[in-house]
Amino acid sequence: MSASDVPGRRDGTGSPEGMWATWRRWRKGRPFWGGLAAVAAGAEICVLPLAPLKIMLEQGIAGIPSVLMGIIMIVMGLTAWFAPQYRSLAGILTVLIATAALVMSNLGGFLFGTLFGIVGGAMIFAWQPVTAERPPAPDGSQDAPTA
Numbered sequence: 001m002s003a004s005d006v007p008g009r010r011d012g013t014g015s016p017e018g019m020w021a022t023w024r025r026w027r028k029g030r031p032f033w034g035g036l037a038a039v040a041a042g043a044e045i046c047v048l049p050l051a052p053l054k055i056m057l058e059q060g061i062a063g064i065p066s067v068l069m070g071i072i073m074i075v076m077g078l079t080a081w082f083a084p085q086y087r088s089l090a091g092i093l094t095v096l097i098a099t100a101a102l103v104m105s106n107l108g109g110f111l112f113g114t115l116f117g118i119v120g121g122a123m124i125f126a127w128q129p130v131t132a133e134r135p136p137a138p139d140g141s142q143d144a145p146t147a
Contacts, residue, residue, distance in 0.1 A: 030084040031091075031127035037120025038077030038094045044113035045101050046070025066105035069097050073117055080124045091125025 047070070049063035076090040076097070098117025101108040108114025 028130065030082075031080045031087055031124045034091070034120045034123030034125075034127060035077040035080035037116045038080065038090075038124060039074050039120075041094075041098060041109065041113045041115075041117035041120055042070045042073030042075075042077060044070070044109035044116065045073065045098075045105050048106055048109050048113075066101070069101050069105055070113075073097050073101075076124075077120065080127075084127075084129070087124050087127055091121045091123075094121030094124060096121075 046067050049066040073094055076094045079086055079090045095118050098108065098114045098121060101117065102111075102114045105113070108117070
């Protein structure tokens with residue numbers, strides 16, 4: 001029995017090759033790597049205030065903005081994945097929050113969170129959807145005007 005014999009799976013998406021193809025198509029249709037970097041940066045910035053005091057540079061009121069900035073960066077990374085039409089807003093906010101985290105959140109997650117956030121936000125902002133190529137004209141002529 002092959003994947004095409006399974007009811008409801010005539011396109012072969014039940015096979016591992018079909019699932020990988022579906023995953024690749026989903027990943028390429030959005031700013032995946034920028035969103036991943038933003039989620040990782042947000043997690044880094046968000047987790048550090050919850051660490052033991054021996055690891056922390058400074059504890060106190062700085063813990064609340066750190067957690068909030070980390071959560072917002074995670075949300076912006078997920079927005080880039082699941083609503084790529086908002087990539088410009090998500091990219092700009094990610095870069096701004098990552099830069100603010102440098103000052104407000106233990107050097108932005110010991111610089112790793114800030115660097116990943118800036119790079120991820122830039123990748124989100126710079127991503128463009130792939131446009132389909134136009135099919136050639138039926139008569140074989142070029143699109144350029146002839147003189």
